[in-house]
Amino acid sequence: MTQQTVIAATDGPARRVPNPPPFPAYQTPGTPDIVSEHSVVHRELSYAIAVGFRRLAMDIWLPRTAVDTLVPVVVWIHGGAFQLGDRRELPPTYAPESVFRLLNAAGIACATVDYRHALEAPFPAQLHDLKAAVRYLREHAELLGLDAHRIGAWGESAGGHLAALLGLTGGREDLEGGLGVQRQSSSVSAVVDFYGVSSLTLIPPMVATGDFLSPALLAAVPDGMPLEPGPMLVGGSSDPALLDAASPLGYVTAEAPPFLLIHGDSDGLVPLSQSELLADALAEADVPHELITIEGGDHAFFFAEAQVPAILDTAVAFFQKEWS
Template sequence: MTPETVMPDEAIARRLPTPPPFPAFQTPGTPEEVSEHSRVHRELNYAIAVGFRRLSMDIWLPRNPDGGPVPVVVWIHGGAFQLGDRRELPPTFQPDSVFRLLNEAGIACATVDYRHALEAPFPAQLHDIKAAVRYLRHHAELLGIDPECIGAWGESAGGHLAALLGLTGGRADLEGGLGAPGHSSAVSAVVDFYGVSSLTRMPPMEATTSFMSGALLAAVPDGVSLEPGPMLVGNSHDPALLDAASPLAYVTADAPPFLLIHGDSDGLVPLTQSELLADALAVAGVEQELVTIEGGDHCFFFAEDQLDRILATAVSFFTKELTQP
């Protein structure tokens, strides 16, 4: 067809540029200077998905005199898969302490949000965390981080997810399709604070509802279990579904080194949960250490005088695993 015979509508269509596709994640901009140790990228959307809220992370970068790439640790908050926020640390921790301590050690920290249990059932939460790791690798050069030196650190539900992340780096069936594609979600070291390792071996958690007001529970649909495990897997007590959402099911000899820290008086997640995972890792030949905190309840309540040592132990573990040759 010659130019003279092109129909008007066709000619207009040829002249109009094609609009760019809607982005699946956001590119980092300029970090905010917050202290002598830290610069922070706030509210970065690491995954944008149709039908869901945008998933965000904050990236705390250490001031780095030599200018080379630094390791990064993904911090995963707790909250029984029902509550919590990437900016919130446990009530026993000083605000921003985890992020600040990592930065002081020369390690970046990406603190991430993920979907809660009533927003989407498992494995959505694992898909989200994996997307966060892929995002960090995708933008590693821009952020000044080392894509080969990524760790995961979580507490309670976040410890559960950190363990799953560490144990499923090679599982394509659990990768999900959110955010930046084409990168590995594997991590090189895991710190798990009082996380669940086997949902089928958890005792009833009535205590989780003791602090919940009617306003907190108002949006929970009738008939939905308030037990974190069943709620996580779509309001089901099916052992197969619960096992499939449990770190214990994914232990292999390929797992990265693990540090587990758990109070011996934990009234929500028994110490036996970390013992189960430590034992399974040891049987598989994986480097692991379980540190028991005497008198420590969940969130290390009643062991606050040991908290500085606990956090220093975790940061030292990452320094050893992520920065030393």
């Protein structure tokens, strides 16, 4: 029943005025657009709306399957050193929209998600955002035709780091955050991590300003803020405790879902040793996992571009196997 407020008029009887509805914390899915023989897409869905921040959006790519078939869904998490990137962009070594379309062709939905960058909000804001995205998908699973029990995470670079964190913290109530949909689980049942960081304290310096960032890109960085992705992610600090708290390595437990790690052996930004550290921790915890090394591959699989289609197929096949 709509609540009403009584307003007394100075020269007549009181009149009743309905109270406005509360401002929503997220947007309900509408009607998708048909984009190919394999895909329909819900674009620009606001999965979390928070006071003082831009709306956080996702696009949901759905396979064009029978309406009575519930399909699994993978959350795609873009890279960009926690500083750049967009849910619609893939690395230049990948064909445009390839990840989304390949998943749909395999009968798997894909939710490609924006999250707050490091200067918008320090960690754990990024993890809170992604957990809100997973809760949103579970809340609307029936409406979207999704299987709420088969949700995975797949990310590259910074997105791989965040996908790993998402997979490793499904049972951590202290890391849920309060955004968007509540009272749903944020756990995922399978993770693909492409060349992500596993320990922000053990990685060598990643950014050489003159090599990678132009003055125009640096114009909005506050004076004194370090450009290293790790310290920037935790608010500009080099405190090992803060860096460890933002690193997947410290969250590995025996309850973790299966992992697929893929990393180039010539990665000049995130060394292969980062994935090896995580693989070792998963092995110690007896978590099913596989580490695939790409010979000659640099970050984003540069210098191994011919292998990228097969690499993406391997990731899609991993999800299919886990959910078969």
